[in-house]
Amino acid sequence: MQFGIFSVGDVTTDPITGRTPDDTERVRNMLTIAEHADAAGLDVFATGEHHNPPFVPSSPTTMLGYLAGRTKNILLSTATTLITTNDPVRLAEEYAMLQVISDGRMDLMLGRGNTGPVYPWFGQDIRQGIPLAIENYALLRRLWTEDVVDWSGKFRTPLQGFTSTPRPLDGVAPFVWHASIRSPEIAEQAAYYGDGFLHNAIFWPMEHTAQMVNFYRQRFEHHGHGQADQAIVGLGGQVFVRKDSQKAWDEFRPYFDVAPVYGHGPSMEEFTRETPLTVGSPQQVIDRYGKFFEQVGHYQRQMFLVDHAGLPLKTVLEQIDLLAEEIVPVLRREAEAVRPAHVPSDPPSHAQRVAAARAAGQSPTASPAAADRWTGRTAEDDVEAADAVAR
Amino acid sequence: MSDRSIVVVSAGLSQPSSTRLLADRLADATVAELAQRGITAHVETLELRDLAHEVVNMTLTGFASGPLRAALDTVARADGLIAVSPVFSASYSGLFKSFVDVLDKDLLVGRPVLLGATGGTARHSLALEYALRPLFAYLRADVVPTAVYAATDDWADAGSDRVNPLPDRIRRAGRQLAEEVADREPSAPAGLYDAVPSFEDLLGG
Numbered sequence: 263m264q265f266g267i268f269s270v271g272d273v274t275t276d277p278i279t280g281r282t283p284d285d286t287e288r289v290r291n292m293l294t295i296a297e298h299a300d301a302a303g304l305d306v307f308a309t310g311e312h313h314n315p316p317f318v319p320s321s322p323t324t325m326l327g328y329l330a331g332r333t334k335n336i337l338l339s340t341a342t343t344l345i346t347t348n349d350p351v352r353l354a355e356e357y358a359m360l361q362v363i364s365d366g367r368m369d370l371m372l373g374r375g376n377t378g379p380v381y382p383w384f385g386q387d388i389r390q391g392i393p394l395a396i397e398n399y400a401l402l403r404r405l406w407t408e409d410v411v412d413w414s415g416k417f418r419t420p421l422q423g424f425t426s427t428p429r430p431l432d433g434v435a436p437f438v439w440h441a442s443i444r445s446p447e448i449a450e451q452a453a454y455y456g457d458g459f460l461h462n463a464i465f466w467p468m469e470h471t472a473q474m475v476n477f478y479r480q481r482f483e484h485h486g487h488g489q490a491d492q493a494i495v496g497l498g499g500q501v502f503v504r505k506d507s508q509k510a511w512d513e514f515r516p517y518f519d520v521a522p523v524y525g526h527g528p529s530m531e532e533f534t535r536e537t538p539l540t541v542g543s544p545q546q547v548i549d550r551y552g553k554f555f556e557q558v559g560h561y562q563r564q565m566f567l568v569d570h571a572g573l574p575l576k577t578v579l580e581q582i583d584l585l586a587e588e589i590v591p592v593l594r595r596e597a598e599a600v601r602p603a604h605v606p607s608d609p610p611s612h613a614q615r616v617a618a619a620r621a622a623g624q625s626p627t628a629s630p631a632a633a634d635r636w637t638g639r640t641a642e643d644d645v646e647a648a649d650a651v652a653r
Numbered sequence: 654m655s656d657r658s659i660v661v662v663s664a665g666l667s668q669p670s671s672t673r674l675l676a677d678r679l680a681d682a683t684v685a686e687l688a689q690r691g692i693t694a695h696v697e698t699l700e701l702r703d704l705a706h707e708v709v710n711m712t713l714t715g716f717a718s719g720p721l722r723a724a725l726d727t728v729a730r731a732d733g734l735i736a737v738s739p740v741f742s743a744s745y746s747g748l749f750k751s752f753v754d755v756l757d758k759d760l761l762v763g764r765p766v767l768l769g770a771t772g773g774t775a776r777h778s779l780a781l782e783y784a785l786r787p788l789f790a791y792l793r794a795d796v797v798p799t800a801v802y803a804a805t806d807d808w809a810d811a812g813s814d815r816v817n818p819l820p821d822r823i824r825r826a827g828r829q830l831a832e833e834v835a836d837r838e839p840s841a842p843a844g845l846y847d848a849v850p851s852f853e854d855l856l857g858g
Contacts, residue, residue, distance in 0.1 A: 396855050446849040454852035466716050477846050485852075527713035536718045 263597045264563040264608050265590040266306025267299055267582065268341035268498065271319035274572035277520045282572075288318045289325075291575045296329050298579050300336035302586035307333075308341035308371065308565060313380050316522075323356040330364035338364055341462075341498075341565065342373025342441045345402070346394040347384035349418060353398075354405035354426040361431045366612030371439035371460055371496075372399060374448070390417070392447050399438075399451065406435035432616045433624075437609060439496060442474070449474055453481030453493070458609055461558075462498030464567060465523075467536050471497065472557040479559065491602070494609050496563035497554060499538040500570075503584045507542040513577075514541050521571035544588035551589075552596050560597070560605045655839050659683055659830075660731035661698040664738040664749035665771070672771045673700065675803045675823075676737040679769055682827025683733065683834070690835045694732075699724050701748050708748065711755045721755075729760060733834040734794070736785070737769035740777040744784040745770070753788065761794040764840075765833035767826050768800040778802035797829035 269292055275282040283291065296307040309319045309326065319325060326338040338360070343353065360368050374391045375381075381388040397415045404411050405426040414420035430436065439458035442448035443466060452459040459478040463471040475495055482493035502517075504510035511530070518530045518541075533539055540550045555561060566585060569578040601607060610618070661680050665672030680696045687694045701708065707721035717725055728734065738749035768785045772778070781800040789796045799822060807819040 392855070400856060446846045447855060450849055450852050450855070465714055467718070467722075470716065477849075528710045528718060532710070532718060533714075536716070 263561070263594055263601075264305035264337070265585070265593065266304050266308060266337070266339070266563065266565050267295070267568050267585075268306075268308035268310070268339075268565045269295065269319070269569050270310040270341075270567070271312065271317050272522070272570055273316040273318060274522060274570070276572040276574055277516050279574075285318045291578075292319065292325065292569070293329065293332075294575065295569050295578055295582070296336070296338075297332055299582050299586075300329075300333035302582050304336060304582065304586050304590065306337045306339055306563065306565065308339035310341050311344050311375075312377070313347075313383060314377055323360045326360055326368065327363050330360065330367065336367075338368045339439075340370045341460075342371045342375070344375045344380070345372040345398050346374045346391055347380055347386050348398075350398040350402040351405065351418075351421070351424070351426065354402050355428075357436055358406065358426065358428050358430050361436050361612075362428050366431050369437040369439065369458075369609070371441050371458075373441040374445070386417070392445065393417075395448065396451060399440075403435065403455070406430050431612065434612065434615045434619050437612075437615060439494075439609075444474075446474070446477055449478035450481050453478050453487070454485050456482065456485065456487035458494035458496060458562070460496035460498065460563070460565075462565075463538050464498045464500050465537055468538070468554065468557050475558040475561075489604070491559050491605055494563075494606065495558060495561035496565060496609075497538075497558065497561060498565050498567065499540075499551065500567040501539070501547050501551075501581070501585075501589075502541045502568075503544055503547055503581060503589070505543060505584075507546060510541050510543065517571040517573055524571070544584055544592075547589050548592050548596075552593055555597065555600070560601050562606060562609045564593070656693045656695060657687065657732040657834050657839055658730055659687075659694045659696045659733045659735065659834070660727055661696060661735045662701065662728070662737070662749075662752065663698060664701045664746050664752070666702055666739065666746070666748070668702070670702075670739075671803065671805070671808065672737050672739050672769075673698075674808075675769050675771055675801065676735060678823050679735050679737065679767055679801060679827060679830075682823050683735065683767070683830045684827075686824075686828045686831030687835060690831065692831075692835055694834070697727050697731075699727060701752050704752070705748055708751045708755055712751060717755065725756065725760075728756065730840065731764065732837065732840050733765045733767070733830050734761065735767045735769065735830070736789075737771070738785065740770050740772040740780045743777065744780055745788070750788075753792070756792075758792070761789070761792045764794050765830055765837070766794040766796045767830040768796060769802070769826075770800070771803050773805050775802070775804040775806070778804065795833060797826060797833060799826040799829055801826050 271292055273288050299307050309322050311322050313320050322340045329338055357370055374395050378388050394417055397417055401413055409425055411424050412422055439460045440448050440452035441460040449459055461471045461474050479490035479493045483490040502510055502514040515530055518524050534541055540547050568581040661676045663673045663676040684694045704721050704724055707718050711717050738745040766789055768781055770781050781802050801822050803819055
């Protein structure tokens with residue numbers, strides 16, 4: 263089972279110090295947090311994508327490309343990549359580039375986004391959110407799996423003889439997750455393709471999460487990708503941990519009380535009761551998260567939100583250490599102890615996907631012939647012709 | 654003929670509340686009229702006062718916590734809904750509107766609804782027609798023609814039909830709601846994902 267952290271990259275005033283980081287500081291902090299998570303031994307780092315303050319991460323592949331060079335083992339992912347307002351052609355290119363640069367140490371998670379005005383800013387209509395997610399992803403997949411694509415649809419310019427470059431690493435597309443909190447159409451989409459489904463449960467009671475996940479599992483089986491309990495599931499969560507439980511409550515409460523996403527609503531007591539937010543000792547986190555599988559089945563990835571609400575960098579890094587040293591090893595051991603053998607422990611890795619493609623008789627070429635489809639000439643031909651003229 | 658569920662939403666704030674009093678009268682009238690048609694009706698009453706904190710929390714968090722979750726399920730099972738609000742500042746109360754705001758936007762589509770309101774003087778009686786009725790028209794509920802307003806004075810001499818129109822009006826409203834409820838099949842609890850189209854349809858759409 264994989265454990266990681268995800269960031270929405272919010273710039274929030276620290277309510278204790280009254281200090282607000284600027285965008286540059288926040289971006290650099292995110293990089294530090296990701297590198298620290300890698301060094302600490304967590305499995306995944308994922309960044310959100312936003313195009314409006316107070317959020318800074320607008321360019322996930324730029325950030326993840328840098329991190330691919332700076333980190334050793336950690337898987338680089340997104341939370342989420344906007345499938346509705348990004349051009350699927352750009353997504354195909356950018357994430358294939360990231361896949362090549364990271365040597366397959368990446369995947370991505372698609373979402374529709376939760377900020378209404380982003381749609382018109384990028385020339386789209388929010389009422390078309392689901393149809394955009396469906397059509398754009400269908401095209402994205404074709405661009406990754408077919409070398410030359412002729413395509414037309416409702417939402418973007420048609421393509422004739424288009425080849426997205428670079429081609430996916432080893433001819434196998436990145437693994438994709440689909441994230442949704444409320445839209446069963448997206449769970450259906452994940453199930454149809456046999457992709458992963460992530461429910462970001464952080465603001466939701468577990469009964470709701472379980473309903474969505476179980477719907478995805480049933481549809482995964484219906485579409486013939488395996489048994490329902492073999493579907494690839496991820497959950498979002500959030501914790502604040504100190505060795506002493508009371509210290510955790512005392513330290514986190516002022517952040518919780520005024521945080522843009524929590525503040526002025528339910529009390530921290532109510533919120534921790536109703537949602538996966540767990541404030542307390544490592545053992546309390548283990549007790550709570552170690553039981554989620556009883557409601558959603560055995561799942562493959564647990565992500566934690568730890569760097570939000572204005573928490574100082576030092577505190578965030580301490581949270582990562584507590585997760586990596588005291589919580590994750592126990593949760594992983596306990597999950598493995600009860601996982602049935604036929605249920606995958608992790609989401610499929612790049613190597614596994616390559617092996618599966620080869621076993622299925624697919625032998626994707628490393629790259630398509632780099633010839634101009636209209637003249638049949640290659641760039642080398644042109645160079646030779648130019649040389650001939652020069653001689 | 655199977656049983657039906659009448660759900661009463663009362664937004665009165667004091668206890669005892671005249672809004673609750675009117676809501677109970679409307680429910681009694683509806684149950685009596687349904688009984689005349691051979692239908693047994695069960696009444697469940699939601700006092701929004703008891704849910705006020707959860708309603709505000711849900712507007713901030715997007716999810717229903719604690720007793721509000723059960724209350725929303727109750728509304729979802731209603732064969733007929735009776736909604737009664739006090740009139741504050743020329744319209745329904747803020748708590749009443751907040752509760753409507755946290756309902757799923759399609760929850761009341763085609764559902765029989767009887768509207769009521771209370772206020773200090775008869776001067777506010779049209780709030781039913783210019784505020785509550787448009788709100789429920791927006792929600793595409795089937796609102797019965799008679800809506801019942803009770804001013805403080807209406808509670809005097811309510812036993813005599815000749816001098817006080819309120820009991821008559823309550824009976825008429827209850828009859829109209831009962832007819833709408835009796836006309837329909839009992840509402841079956843809808844599966845959460847019953848309406849999800851197949852992916853082939855989504856792709857083709």
